[in-house]
Amino acid sequence: MDVFLLDPGKANGFPTVLEDLIEAPEDHALTCVAFNPKGNLLAAGTQKGSLLIFDFETRGLERNCGCLHPDQAVTSVSFTGDGNRVLTATGFAHESRAPNAVLYDLAEAKIAVEVVLPSPPTFARVHPNGAEFLACFHQGPPVIYSISSAPSSRQVQASVCLPKDKEGSSHPPAWPVTANYLGDGDRVALGNASGEVEIVRNDLAFSVAMRRTAPIADSGAIKAIVENQARTLIALNIAGRSQQGFVRILQLVGGEGEGDRDAECASNVVGDFHDPACFAKGSSLGWVAFSWDNGHLLATSGAESKHHLSVWNLETQKLSCVLESSGLQPVWHAAWRPNRAALVTVNADGNCSVFGKKEKENWSCFAPGFRELEKNEEYVEQEDEFDASPAEQRTPAPPHSRDLVNILT
Amino acid sequence: MVVEAVDVADAVAGTERGDPPREDVSNGDVLHPAKRLKEDYSDTQDRIASEVDFEELFALRGHGRGVSCVSFSPDGNLLASSSADASVKLWDPHKGELVRDLNVRDDAGELGGHDKGVSCVVFSPDGGTVATASDDKTIRTWDVSTGRCVRVFRGHTHFVLSCDISCRGNMLVSGSLDETVRIWEVRSGECLKEIPAHSDPVSCVCFSPDASIFVSSSFDGLCRVWDTETGRCLQTVYCSQECPPITSVRFTPNGKYLLMSHLDSALRLWDVAAGREVKKYVGHRNAKFSLTSDVWTHAGGAITSPLVVSGSEDGSVYLWDVSDMRVVARMEGRAAGEGGKDSPRGAQEKAHCDVVIACSANPKYAMLATGALEADMSVRVWRPKPKLNL
Incomplete structure (x- = not known):
């Protein structure tokens, strides 16, 4: 990011002020959000099962990906590591529809994979490499679903999921x-x-x-x-x-x-x-x-x-x-x-x-050569500092060196 | 708008300008540094032994007044040019043919077109859109494939001199004679931010390669680097005590340096991280007009290092080596009014015959485009001369 060249502390710290409101489009009450890895896109699931992509730089709606879960609120949304695909899942049961998870491809603007789940997941997250996703349920162990060439699923085997002997x-x-x-x-x-x-x-x-x-x-x-x-x-x-x-x-x-x-x-x-x-x-x-x-x-x-x-x-x-x-x-x-x-x-x-x-606001950025002080300081001027003709002439700027500069990378 | 030193004063005072005055400005303030420079660099002319020869591929004619800006598309297969007569043209730089006229009144679509001179034309990163900044105080985006106006960006209160589109094509930044910089959302045409950036007209704006920062330059002699997200000033670039007006600024491809054109007949390279001037390119003449400069990374042939390109008020085009600041080549032209007064407006000449105000380097092919003012009105495409195999 070019901005870190001039403002290395930009990513540090924590938010303290309410900056902006992203208003949901009509009929699209938002339920959950996720950023892409670069942080310039915000994916949002809605109450009615749609996936919306906001351009976070302009805070405008970039794309409406359509309704992926009809009449079911989206409860989980996550990006793959390359930021090209978004996984959405709904945690609400619906009488007539099987619970599902949908992997949406942003580059091709279409649903890449749709997986029917046995019950509504409490949490779903796509693997950073985009080849599988993890879903957790109210009952039963978490399941990893493969979404590459051959769809398959495997339960996560861990002792926390096993019955206890007491x-x-x-x-x-x-x-x-x-x-x-x-x-x-x-x-x-x-x-x-x-x-x-x-x-x-x-x-x-x-x-x-x-x-x-x-x-x-x-x-x-x-x-x-x-x-x-x-x-x-x-x-x-x-x-x-x-x-x-x-x-x-x-x-x-x-x-x-x-x-x-x-x-x-x-x-x-x-x-x-x-x-x-x-x-x-x-x-x-x-x-x-x-x-x-x-x-x-x-x-x-x-x-x-x-x-x-x-x-x-x-x-x-x-x-x-x-x-x-x-x-x-x-x-x-x-x-x-x-x-x-x-x-x-x-x-x-x-x-x-x-x-x-x-x-x-860094005021010295507007006027180079000035320094910002925390509080007033007593300034001791040099003998000839404000004289009309200073005793020492300003040294002329050094000639430009012919050193190699790299302007490409 | 073709900016001249005298024009600016008029324009700031709010007077609409007719034909630009052709008389030389006798106002010493602007010319003086150039004169002094001539003495400092009197050996420059001797050093110009063109190391590489260039030939003119095409002279593209069609604009009814001086050319104000030329710009290549990101894939290098289209060339856009704009003019003070409000025309915007798209050319095929490989064939030298006109592809499309934008801003033709009847073809512009429901939104119409600019009705005053266009000062700047840039492509979006996907090459599908062109943005133009005009003296009618608006910026417009155009669909390259249909030639129709897509969106009008209204808000500036004076001539818009420059615009640029971010790397993702979602934001547009513009600089105006009203001394502000504005950031717009390309899709909606909504103004996201208005920044009172300078105390004089903003001559040029440019996004960094990842658009997280942008730079504005002004006739007040300063460049300022801004945080796109917050609109906060991050750095003020301040090259010399005299602060000659800056007419053009752009980021180098890596975003670490700024290339600036000053009205003291010098281009300067500024190290953004170190906050200091590292190079100065002289030899050309730029004391009066709003010349632009560019970085040429694909010169090809014998030229292995990147070059700095600028037009000149003597009608020539200059190329410098980025690192050692020497003039590598000069495509000679002549200034308006110098000899051949009766020749019909630069017809059939193999060089520019007026101030070369605009230049653009092709990002993909070994090709350079330049545009010149009223006495010439042509856009010319250059390439390095292929070496003869003996």
Whole structure:
């Protein structure tokens, strides 16, 4: 990005101001959003099952991809790593229609693959390479559907999906199990309703990359698993049981490296972050994300009636700011813009709010040679500095060197 | 608008301009730096031993007044030219034939066309659209295949001098005599941002290769680099103490340097990251008219390094080596009024016979296009002379 040449800090920080509103076109209340990897397109699913593509640079509607899920609200939308295809899925059951997931090709402007699912998925995400997607359900283990030449599906085999033996009797598995791709999609992280986490490799045998952890004390189900951009931390969105919901950050240690790819890794708890707005028992935070510069954690409040975003500083583990705007509707879904300190939230009224970083106006950019000061400084002038004819003549500019300059790459 | 030093003052005062005055400007402010330069670089003429020969492929005629801008399509197979007579023409640069006339009153479609001179013409990155900036205060986009006007961008309060389309074809930036820069959404024609960018007319605007930043140049002698997303100023380019007006600015293909044309008969290359001037190209004459310059990366043949191209007020076209700043070639022409006064308006001449105001390098083929003012009115296409195999 050419802009980083002049403003290297552009991607850093977290949004603090409401910048813009993306108004949904008529009859197209938005339900969920996702950015393409470059961050210039925003894909949005709608209440009526359509997929809309917005040009995020101009904030205008770029394309209406048509209705992919008639009369069913889109609940999951994700881009492939090359940004050419979008996967949408609906989490709502419909009497007459089978639940499905659709992979839409933006370049060819048509549906590439449509897969019928056994039940409405709670979450669906396309693999970065675009050859498969992961779907989680209310009951049963997550399933990876291959969407390359021969459509096929395989259940993710992990111990968090297995029945438990407790005091000799077998309990049913702790459904629902949530899952998400990690890294380049070579690993899958899973979490179940009793607060256990496991990471498996995305290979045929689903070999274990991180052994199942002990259930997290005093917690309910793991609602979502998110990885940060640097791929060093994972955030677990955990529902509370006898307390409020919270986000736990885990750091993966060991495992890959030192030539031993099959080594198992372990996890350290970095910290727990509690909802500052909702203290009800058994509550949970809404949507959780890391900032693009990995310095902050962001979560929407579980409180239903308010538009409420909490931002924590990961270094100090303190709450940095709370974004509240009473005029806006509760948040349904949100997406962080790649390469930028910008966030889009989908509100209950079907419109999107764009939060951005407050850009500091850099006045010295307008007048080169001046320096901006934090506060007034006593200036000690040189003896002849403001004389009509300075004692020392200004040195003439050095002649231009004939050095090679590369203007191409 | 063909910008001359005197014109600008008139235009700023709000007077509509008729024919541009042909008299030389005696206002010393503008001419003086050039005179001084002549002394500094008196050996320049000796250095011009054309290392590479160029030949004229075609002289394209049809404009009724001076040519204001020439521009190649991204695939290099179309050449657009605009003129002060409000005509915009698309040419086949390989055959030298007229492909299509844009802005013909009856063919322009429901939206009509420009009714005043056109100052700038650029292609969209997919080559399917052409944008034109005009003295009628509007910018228009045109469908290349049908020649119809697609969208009118209204909002500027004075002549629009320059426009550029972003790499994805979704945004258009324009600079105007009203001293503002505006960003538009191409699809809807909606103005997204208006930036009070300069304290004098904005002569040229150009997006960086990925369109995340853009640059504006002005007769106030400054270039400013802007963040496209926020409209925030990121850098002010300020080359010399005198601040001669800047008539053209563009990013190099890698987006790391700016090539600027100053009205002190010099082109300068500015390192954006370091914030300093790294090269200066002299030898041509540019003290009065709004000449444009370009970077030529596909000169081909014996030329392996990229070149800087500019027209000149003496009717010639100059080519410099980017790195060592020497004049590599000069396609000689003559200034208007110099000899051959009775010749019928540059007919059949193998060179320009008036100020070469516009130039554009073909991005794909070894080909260069230039356009000249009133006494010539032609667009000429040049290529390096093939070497004789002896």
